[in-house]
Amino acid sequence: MKIGIISDTHGHEGAWTRACEKFFTGADLILHAGDVAYHGPRNPMKADYNPMGLIERINASEIPVVIAKGNCDSDVDASCLTLPILSPYAYVFWEGRRIIVTHGDAVMTDAEKDEMAQHLRADLFISGHVHVTILEKRGNTVFLNPGSAARSKRPDGRNTVAVLEDGTIRIFDIDTGDVLHEHALDW
Template identity: 60%
Template sequence: MKIGIISDTHGCVERFTLAYDKFFKDADMIIHAGDILYHGPRNPILPDYNPAKLAEKINSLPMPTIICKGNCDSEVDTLVLNSPIQAPYTYVVIDGFKIVTTHGHHVMSDQEKDAMAAHFKADLFVSGHVHINVLEKRGNTIFLNPGSPALSKRTDHRQTAALLTDTKIYIVDIDSGETILSLDK
């Protein structure tokens, strides 16, 4: 099993394509934790901002793509994406491994995330929104924020995505290919 996990692409087609080409092209599935197409009013418009092309890219993917609605995603985005934008969370079970994804703007605190993860008996709880990586285990659940491949808010501004395999979860720098964080599953 290999699942690509990404969030906060904000319409940046080249950044999504880089993550896909380097890490996701042989994945069984991609999970997107929201803020897919629109840059958002507080974010700068980056040179590769092209939400229509990003929608085309996502629509052309050969693997299932599970998308959770972010605070910058709108109803009109559902008209250009073939995969539904699910809200307020997605719930996927693969080989008995339970994955809950929510963008994070409604479930902000660790306490709220812990409660939601416990309610769904999640093995992996994915969120985005803050554009900063998290990879930690609390109780029986691994909590992951893959960061952003386009608008990182890390102090070092590294652009990131994540991978889930049969044995590990990795957060990777999509430019250098370096593993930033990893955790056994």
């Protein structure tokens, strides 16, 4: 099983393309934790800002894509996608494991995330929104924020994505391919 995990692309087609070409090749599924097309008023645009190009690439993806709605995802953006944006979260049951994907703007604190994860019996809880990577286990749940593929707020400025493969989650720098965080699952 290989799952590509991405968040906060904010209309940057190049970020999606790099993630798919470098990290998601051969994936069985791509999970997107929201803020797909619109850059948001707090996020300056970069050279690869092309929301329509990004939407076209997502629509053309041969790998199934599941998207949870982010606070910058509008109905107009969603109407351009050929797949639904799920709100406020996506509940994915994959190879006997429960995976929750939410943007994170409605469940900001660890306590709120823990409560939701416990209620839904999540094995993996994925969120985005803060543009910073997180990979940790609390209780029976692994919590993952893959960071932003296009608009990082990490101190080092690295744009990031994650991959779940062979029982291990790895967070990668999207530009260099460096592994920044790694967690072996005990599933």
